[in-house]
Amino acid sequence: MKGGMRRIAxxxxxxxxELWRRNDMFVLxxxxxxxxxxxSLARPFGTAGATRYFDEAALLxxxxxxxxxxxxxxxxxxxxxxxxxxxxxxxxxxxxxGQLLLGKYLxxxxxxxxxxxxxxxxxxxxxxxxxxxxxTPCFFQAFVLHATFMALAVAxxxxxxxxxxxxxxxxxxxxxxxxxxxxxxxxxxxxxNVSGVLRGLVAAVxxxxxxxxxxxxxxxxxxxxxxxxAGVFLAVVGYxxxxxxxxxxxxRFLFNRKSL
Amino acid sequence: MSSMxxxxxxxxxxxxxxxxxxxxxxxxxSLGRGEVTGFLGTNxxxxxxxxxxxxxxxxxxxxxxxxxxxxxxxxxxRARIGYMPEMAxxxxxxTVRELLAFYGGVCGMDRRTIRTRTDExxxxxxxxxxxxxxxxTYSKGMLQRAGIAQALLNDPDLLILDEPFxxxxxxxxxxxxxxxxxxxxxxxxxxxxSHELGETELLCDNVAIMKKGRCIxxxxxxxxxxxxxGNLERLFLEVLEKGGVS
Numbered sequence: 346m347k348g349g350m351r352r353i354a355x356x357x358x359x360x361x362x363e364l365w366r367r368n369d370m371f372v373l374x375x376x377x378x379x380x381x382x383x384x385s386l387a388r389p390f391g392t393a394g395a396t397r398y399f400d401e402a403a404l405l406x407x408x409x410x411x412x413x414x415x416x417x418x419x420x421x422x423x424x425x426x427x428x429x430x431x432x433x434x435x436x437x438x439x440x441x442x443g444q445l446l447l448g449k450y451l452x453x454x455x456x457x458x459x460x461x462x463x464x465x466x467x468x469x470x471x472x473x474x475x476x477x478x479x480x481t482p483c484f485f486q487a488f489v490l491h492a493t494f495m496a497l498a499v500a501x502x503x504x505x506x507x508x509x510x511x512x513x514x515x516x517x518x519x520x521x522x523x524x525x526x527x528x529x530x531x532x533x534x535x536x537x538n539v540s541g542v543l544r545g546l547v548a549a550v551x552x553x554x555x556x557x558x559x560x561x562x563x564x565x566x567x568x569x570x571x572x573x574x575a576g577v578f579l580a581v582v583g584y585x586x587x588x589x590x591x592x593x594x595x596x597r598f599l600f601n602r603k604s605l
Numbered sequence: 606m607s608s609m610x611x612x613x614x615x616x617x618x619x620x621x622x623x624x625x626x627x628x629x630x631x632x633x634x635s636l637g638r639g640e641v642t643g644f645l646g647t648n649x650x651x652x653x654x655x656x657x658x659x660x661x662x663x664x665x666x667x668x669x670x671x672x673x674x675x676x677x678x679x680x681x682x683r684a685r686i687g688y689m690p691e692m693a694x695x696x697x698x699x700t701v702r703e704l705l706a707f708y709g710g711v712c713g714m715d716r717r718t719i720r721t722r723t724d725e726x727x728x729x730x731x732x733x734x735x736x737x738x739x740x741x742t743y744s745k746g747m748l749q750r751a752g753i754a755q756a757l758l759n760d761p762d763l764l765i766l767d768e769p770f771x772x773x774x775x776x777x778x779x780x781x782x783x784x785x786x787x788x789x790x791x792x793x794x795x796x797x798x799s800h801e802l803g804e805t806e807l808l809c810d811n812v813a814i815m816k817k818g819r820c821i822x823x824x825x826x827x828x829x830x831x832x833x834x835g836n837l838e839r840l841f842l843e844v845l846e847k848g849g850v851s
Contacts (some may be wrong), residue, residue, distance in 0.1 A: 348713030354677040355710025359696070366698040430694040434755065437660040437688035437765075438711045605662045 352440050353448040360452020364418055368458075376412055379469055396475065403471070404563045407464045408491070411521055413497045414460045414514050418453040419502025420486040423600070426512040431603065442600050450503055450593060453604060458496045461488070487562035491576070492562035493585035498522060499553065500592035507599035508532075513597075526557040553599050557586055611637055612674075613763040614659055615793045619668035620818075621654050628654040630818035632668070636763070641789050643805035643826075644665050644798040645841060646815030646836070648691030648777040652798040655815070656767050660688050660795075673762070683710065687756030691768040691798075693748030697741035701732050701751045704740065705758055711760040719758075725833040729784065753784060764788065766797035770804050782807060814844055821845070 364370055386557045423446075426432040435445065465488050498518070505514030528535075532551040536544050559581045565571065572578065622626050624788040629651040636642055646652050657663045658670050660678035695704055702723055709719030715771060727733045730750035735743065749769065756764055761800040769785075770778055785808055789795060800804050805812060806826055814822040822844050826837065 351713050355707050358710070359707050361701075362703070363698060404771070430690065430692065431696055433662065433690045434688060434752075435692055435711065436662055437686065438708060438759075439680045439684040439713065440680075440711050444680070463685065500712050506851060513634075605657065 349444065352444050353451065356440075356445060356448025357452035360418075360422065360449050361456050364453070364456040365459075370414070370460065373410060374416065375461065377406070377464055378467065380406060381464070382471065390571060400468075400472065401563055403468055404567065406559075407468060408526070408563075410464060411457070411461050411491065411495055412498060412519070415457050415498035416502045416518050416522075418457055419450075419499035420506050420511050420515045420518075422453050422503055422506065424447050424501075426504045427605075431488045436605070442598055446503070446593065446597050446600055448521060450499065453499050453503075454496045457499055458492050461492055461495055465491075467557050481572075482536055483562065483566055483570075486578055487566045488586075490560040490562055491579055493582050497585045497589045497592070500501070500596070504592040504596040504599070505597050507603065518595040521554060525554050525555040526561065529556045529558040556584075559584060566600075608704075613638060613640075613672070614796075615669075615671045616655070616658070616665075617671075619649040619662065620667045621651075621653075621658060627818050629658070629665070632815075632818070634813055634820055634823060636794055637792055638762075639648055639792050640811060641785075641795045641809050642797075642813060643798075643809040643816070644796060644813050645802070645805065646798075650815035652815055653767060653817040656688075656765060656798060659765060660686065665732055674706050678791065682808075684759065685762045687761035687764045689749075689752040689756040689764070689769060689813060691763060691767045691771060693740075693743075693745070693752055693754070695740050695751060698739055700737055700739055701727065701743075701754065701829065702736045706757045708758055714759065722725055722758055722760070726757055729757075730754045731780070733765070743770045746774060746780075749773060749777065749822065753781070757788075761793070763794045763796065764793060766795065768799060769797055770799055770801040780802070801823050802837045802841055812837075814841065 381403050384399055384406070424434075426435070426449075434444070465484075501518055501522075502514065505518055508514065509517065529551070532547055536547040536551065539547065557574065562572075565573070573581075617633050619632045619634075620630050624718055632651070632655060633773060643665065644655070654663070657763055658665050659672065659677060661672075661679070661683060664678060670677055672682050673685055677766060680775050694706075698708065705723045705726065706719055709722065714722070727736055732747065732754065740748065743751065748814075753766075753769070756766070757840045773781060773822075782804060785795060785797075789808065794810075809826050811821055811824060812822070812826050
């Protein structure tokens with residue numbers, strides 16, 4: 346392994362250790378277990394149709410947890426380094442700020458994905474117990490799109506932590522992402538029904554804000570509608586990767602300008 | 606006159622301001638190979654800001670900083686230095702072995718070298734028995750020893766230490782002093798800021814004294830001590846009051 350790769354690998358490992366040795370991750374996983382298992386196993390009125398809504402609710406909970414994990418890990422990635430001043434001895438080593446940013450980001454994404462995998466395995470097992478199908482292409486697409494969304498949310502949290510205070514950034518993103526998730530696709534319709542500055546503002550939000558709803562496969566998964574076309578799937582993954590890259594470039598620019 | 610080849614670092618006409626505050630003002634200072642220099646001054650004299658510029662954490666607003674003839678903000682330049690911060694700014698959830706493995710990775714070292722160096726250094730700083738405990742359970746003295754181990758991991762040519770004696774008990778202080786003496790005897794260049802004049806006198810060839818961002822004395826310890834025939838503490842106070850040495 347070359348020096349540059351060794352540096353990135355060391356930073357990835359540090360991020361993973363940091364996240365998994367913190368108790369709040371385990372609290373979250375236990376909470377997920379406690380809430381998701383009974384929800385997924387419930388059989389209201391003994392009808393298959395009704396259980397689908399419980400499945401959907403369980404997936405919505407997974408989305409909520411994953412957003413919490415992504416914003417929590419991404420937001421604390423550098424704010425903790427600055428607050429605890431661990432960044433000083435670290436940047437005295439032969440590592441550039443760009444490598445530090447990329448390594449820690451990849452570590453946070455890997456940790457977030459491991460939590461997401463746990464949630465999906467849990468959900469898939471409960472579906473299997475009720476006689477559902479496992480590992481369908483739709484399930485695979487849902488997981489990959491959700492994982493791409495998490496990478497985007499971590500990047501947004503990292504960039505936000507350089508722009509604002511950690512709490513301000515977390516609050517803003519905790520409003521922005523659910524807002525886009527539930528109302529993103531209706532923003533242009535709304536813009537057409539208002540006028541003046543508000544119209545421009547709503548349209549700007551539509552074109553600039555990250556469209557969390559693009560990554561949502563819950564209904565397809567729960568109602569068995571099947572996956573999306575490969576072209577659409579790849580386009581959404583590409584959108585997530587490109588958006589994350591832009592956010593990381595912003596974060597790198599801000600980090601390079603930051604006086605320590 | 607010595608060339609840049611003989612110098613570990615060189616600051617020429619360096620100034621650094623934070624808003625209206627001039628933390629470092631027109632500082633010219635250098636460190637030769639194998640030299641041990643103590644960097645003295647009162648709180649707020651500009652010592653830490655100077656060290657931050659030396660390791661590339663911040664850029665000067667005027668003047669040039671050269672580390673082994675190169676720009677210290679370039680990551681590759683820092684491969685030849687070891688830095689220990691004033692406080693133990695390390696990851697409390699890691700063990701010292703994990704900390705050294707992490708920093709070794711960040712230095713681009715391979716696993717085998719990291720393992721060998723870690724074993725050597727843990728022995729040198731006497732942390733072998735505590736190697737499996739997380740750093741959050743360490744005492745201040747143990748953290749300082751972990752700090753020096755991480756600074757020495759890549760076998761640097763130059764050691765930059767910020768207040769290395771702060772908060773150490775007498776025993777830890779003696780141990781740390783002996784460790785620095787051993788490194789000095791091995792030919793390492795050492796530059797450290799300190800308020801501990803006794804330790805500085807025992808370890809250094811030269812001292813640089815800062816006052817309000819300016820260097821008011823840079824030269825051999827014996828010359829400073831010889832001027833008044835007294836100890837470094839009394840002379841340090843005299844220099845600060847006079848604003849320099851004639």
